[in-house]
Amino acid sequence: MVENRPWLTFLQHFVLLCGVALVVFPIWIAFVASTHDGRSLVSGVIPLLPGDLFFENYRTLLSEGMAGSGGGPVWLMLFNSLVMALSIAVGKIAISLLSAFAVVYFRFPFRMFCFWIIFATLMLPVEVRILPTFEVVANLGMLNSYAGLSIPLIASATATFLFRQFFLTVPDELTEAARMDGAGPFRFFKDILVPLSRTNIAAIFVIMFIYGWNQYLWPLLVTTDESFYTIVMGIQRMVTVADSYPRWHLAMATTVLALLPPVIVVVVMQRLFVKGLVETEK
Amino acid sequence: MADIAIKNVIKRYGDTQVIHGVSIDINDGELIVIVGPSGCGKSTLLRMVAGLEAISGGEISIAGRVVNRLEPKDRDIAMVFQNYALYPHMSVFDNMAYGLKIAGRPKEEIRERVEKAAKLLELSALLERRPRQLSGGQRQRVAMGRAIVRNPSVFLFDEPLSNLDAKLRVQMRLEIRQLQRSLATTSLYVTHDQVEAMTLADRLVVMNQGVAEQIDTPINIYDRPATVFVAGFIGSPSMNFLPGEVDAKGEAIALAQGPRLRSISQKLGNHAGRSITLGVRPEHLQPVAEGEQDFHLEAGVVETLGADVLVHGRLVEAGAAAPQVEGEGGAGIVAVRLPGHAKVAEGDRLPLKAQDGLLHLFDPESGKRLADV
Amino acid sequence: MHKKVTFGGFGFPLLLLLPQLAITLVFFIWPAAQALYQSVLRQDAFGLRTTFVGLNNFARLLSDSSYLGSFKVTMVFSASVTLAGLAIALLLAVMADRTIKGATGYKTLLIIPYAVAPAVAGVLWYFLFNPSIGILAYLVRGMGYAWNHQTSGTDAMILVIIASVWKQISYNFLFFLAGLQAIPKSLIEAAAIDGAGPWKRFTSIIFPLLSPTTFFLMVVNVVYSFFETFGVIHATTSGGPGQSTTILVYKVFTDGFVALNLGSSAAQSVILMLIVILLTAIQFRYIERRVQY
Numbered sequence: 001m002v003e004n005r006p007w008l009t010f011l012q013h014f015v016l017l018c019g020v021a022l023v024v025f026p027i028w029i030a031f032v033a034s035t036h037d038g039r040s041l042v043s044g045v046i047p048l049l050p051g052d053l054f055f056e057n058y059r060t061l062l063s064e065g066m067a068g069s070g071g072g073p074v075w076l077m078l079f080n081s082l083v084m085a086l087s088i089a090v091g092k093i094a095i096s097l098l099s100a101f102a103v104v105y106f107r108f109p110f111r112m113f114c115f116w117i118i119f120a121t122l123m124l125p126v127e128v129r130i131l132p133t134f135e136v137v138a139n140l141g142m143l144n145s146y147a148g149l150s151i152p153l154i155a156s157a158t159a160t161f162l163f164r165q166f167f168l169t170v171p172d173e174l175t176e177a178a179r180m181d182g183a184g185p186f187r188f189f190k191d192i193l194v195p196l197s198r199t200n201i202a203a204i205f206v207i208m209f210i211y212g213w214n215q216y217l218w219p220l221l222v223t224t225d226e227s228f229y230t231i232v233m234g235i236q237r238m239v240t241v242a243d244s245y246p247r248w249h250l251a252m253a254t255t256v257l258a259l260l261p262p263v264i265v266v267v268v269m270q271r272l273f274v275k276g277l278v279e280t281e282k
Numbered sequence: 283m284a285d286i287a288i289k290n291v292i293k294r295y296g297d298t299q300v301i302h303g304v305s306i307d308i309n310d311g312e313l314i315v316i317v318g319p320s321g322c323g324k325s326t327l328l329r330m331v332a333g334l335e336a337i338s339g340g341e342i343s344i345a346g347r348v349v350n351r352l353e354p355k356d357r358d359i360a361m362v363f364q365n366y367a368l369y370p371h372m373s374v375f376d377n378m379a380y381g382l383k384i385a386g387r388p389k390e391e392i393r394e395r396v397e398k399a400a401k402l403l404e405l406s407a408l409l410e411r412r413p414r415q416l417s418g419g420q421r422q423r424v425a426m427g428r429a430i431v432r433n434p435s436v437f438l439f440d441e442p443l444s445n446l447d448a449k450l451r452v453q454m455r456l457e458i459r460q461l462q463r464s465l466a467t468t469s470l471y472v473t474h475d476q477v478e479a480m481t482l483a484d485r486l487v488v489m490n491q492g493v494a495e496q497i498d499t500p501i502n503i504y505d506r507p508a509t510v511f512v513a514g515f516i517g518s519p520s521m522n523f524l525p526g527e528v529d530a531k532g533e534a535i536a537l538a539q540g541p542r543l544r545s546i547s548q549k550l551g552n553h554a555g556r557s558i559t560l561g562v563r564p565e566h567l568q569p570v571a572e573g574e575q576d577f578h579l580e581a582g583v584v585e586t587l588g589a590d591v592l593v594h595g596r597l598v599e600a601g602a603a604a605p606q607v608e609g610e611g612g613a614g615i616v617a618v619r620l621p622g623h624a625k626v627a628e629g630d631r632l633p634l635k636a637q638d639g640l641l642h643l644f645d646p647e648s649g650k651r652l653a654d655v
Numbered sequence: 656m657h658k659k660v661t662f663g664g665f666g667f668p669l670l671l672l673l674p675q676l677a678i679t680l681v682f683f684i685w686p687a688a689q690a691l692y693q694s695v696l697r698q699d700a701f702g703l704r705t706t707f708v709g710l711n712n713f714a715r716l717l718s719d720s721s722y723l724g725s726f727k728v729t730m731v732f733s734a735s736v737t738l739a740g741l742a743i744a745l746l747l748a749v750m751a752d753r754t755i756k757g758a759t760g761y762k763t764l765l766i767i768p769y770a771v772a773p774a775v776a777g778v779l780w781y782f783l784f785n786p787s788i789g790i791l792a793y794l795v796r797g798m799g800y801a802w803n804h805q806t807s808g809t810d811a812m813i814l815v816i817i818a819s820v821w822k823q824i825s826y827n828f829l830f831f832l833a834g835l836q837a838i839p840k841s842l843i844e845a846a847a848i849d850g851a852g853p854w855k856r857f858t859s860i861i862f863p864l865l866s867p868t869t870f871f872l873m874v875v876n877v878v879y880s881f882f883e884t885f886g887v888i889h890a891t892t893s894g895g896p897g898q899s900t901t902i903l904v905y906k907v908f909t910d911g912f913v914a915l916n917l918g919s920s921a922a923q924s925v926i927l928m929l930i931v932i933l934l935t936a937i938q939f940r941y942i943e944r945r946v947q948y
Contacts, residue, residue: 012753016747023821026776026780101671106664121683124931127927130907130908131917131924132693133686172658172660174369180334214770214771235778236778255778255782270763
């Protein structure tokens, strides 16, 4: 930096530590609560250090779930969330790659019209068309199914745009060289374009995995059968129960389990994810 | 091995025509260089031969087969691109093998052919590398290797050396020449660099504004340029163009700047009295003893190149007081190439003589060549 | 922007687009059209008869005090979330932009909330502020304020704002940081040579140059607070106590899904759609303008 001022460096550390504390504190407390037993939480103030029931609490939760919360064992919810997040991430990437390829590498009638239809999804988040979308899914018999949980969410303007932007930067000579080598459009897509997009695919995967994992309203709408509950939506029921019975330790353990997979994905793939996120919105 | 026939080929983009009926016959094994300024249509022409651009009119045939409607892969050609267009995610081996893989050749054959080409281009040690781990010259070789392994009847080169630094360019130029000679594959090579064009070509096509102005061997083009454009484009520094008039008897040329050239090599009877543009290359103006000159040059900028000295200046009539100023800036400036250690200073008046038989007369209207003098 | 080099064909590209178009039409365009259609209809109490009522549903909404109340709640909520979220993230980004030891560690920790679902973020803070066992509720009580978001509308609002801001800090932080890093170092050095201290540099150089990012984030945060915070509210306050945290999206959900008031819910959907379209248009204008630079 421009000058060396010790008090400024101190201020920086101080502010950033406060920020980190703000960010980490709620998660830490949730973790601590998940390692105590239910009764010690309700008697007096919550401890700040972990207890010794970590394994017991998580084992109970994963295998049996939380009594009275109307959900199955938590491992099933985690599994459902995983299926949903993976289907959404993979599905979005697949159909976005295909449609970006079509829009960028072909000239055909109604090309821009198709482009605008895809773009329209940006302006129609689930939240503004809750009821009619629910009706469509119900009429198609997709309630309480993995298809119903994921397919309606895999149309993505964001991913299509990112791939489109990237494809536009791929040099034309590569396309021509591939043509000289005898590659048709599909061969070019499979052998050249997709391998070149690896970094973007990985970045989009992280973003979309988190998007899928963190869905709340949608599973709330399309699942009534508890064997299809996802963990994020399941928490709400546990909290309602925990308010009446001393089961906060289990509710918080569920919370920790619900946030752990996406947090791990983000932290591990930090660099890719940050690049992808900042570029998607350009 | 194949010959190429380009017959009256036209390219249109909507209403704008960019290539106006070009015809070139290329013999088997020949290396033809198309040269011209940017925007003259030379790359477009090459890309039409490659099948990367549609042909709006005329006909292109390779080995006697009309290819107008054939896909690039069916034309039995290979192309080296300006920025090499190597697949960045594939190894050198895979880059070279990709076309053969698509063609469905057996694995052993692919390996054999790639290794053979790699050996020829001294790439054997680099086969597992990615393009970004290679130097510019090595990438250039891979691009050529990719063309060679396919063993095509025709090589197409689209300004393949323009991304290299000057020294490497000279080296690769020689390698391309040797390679083409030893493979004896018909080649079409596009460049804007006249040195590349002159040194590589069996025959040269000079293009300007969508027209092939002249097609001939490099030396013929240098000696007998067909138009003012060709004369000015080939040769460095450019040919000097001096407006003038043939006298009534056809024995002398009166230059508009004053001096008269008497010692012309032949009578210009059928051009007597006509306005002309006289073309004379800087290397064909010779310093002579005072009194033998056609005119004097009052030296302006003097550029010392080591082997030569280039003098830029204005013509003055023998004995005239001051140079006649014509127009602004470069207009009326004449360049002369003198031997390396000629002592010339700004303001000197050099007596010069135009060498007989090395002068060119052009029609000032059409720019077409009229006669040699 | 278009490619010069393309492939031929008509059927193949349409085939490629088919999955995306089909899903978009079935799950986006069609329901949106349905919402438009239903917004001008009214069903009787048993769902047996449907009549065309024109803009009646909209007129009713705009004279409905609970809907207008929800509008006001949304404004307060949205403004607070956006302003607080941007301010905190900007402060952190400015601090993290200066090279110091451990910067990477700070950044890694600060991006964690991005990965946390809004509903989960809501639950984390709900637990901290739980009136009987929450540690923060305990601290606030120690300062003489009887915190109870189950009975106090203000407390409930503060709770959902805090949770929503917390969740969004990472996103804002990352974009501010990217914006800061895009400012040429030479500009800041030039300002330093001109004698501007850190604070002066921030107000006269850095903040103005950051304004495109700030504007972009403002729009994104407004959209976030309007729609994505549904989970925060549903998992914690359920819009209560009373209507004190019922934002527009939450009301569409309860009116349509719980109270089964189809016409009204559809009309609310249409109004929300208009809001998103407006926000998207603003964002788009901004992006276009930025492209011109």
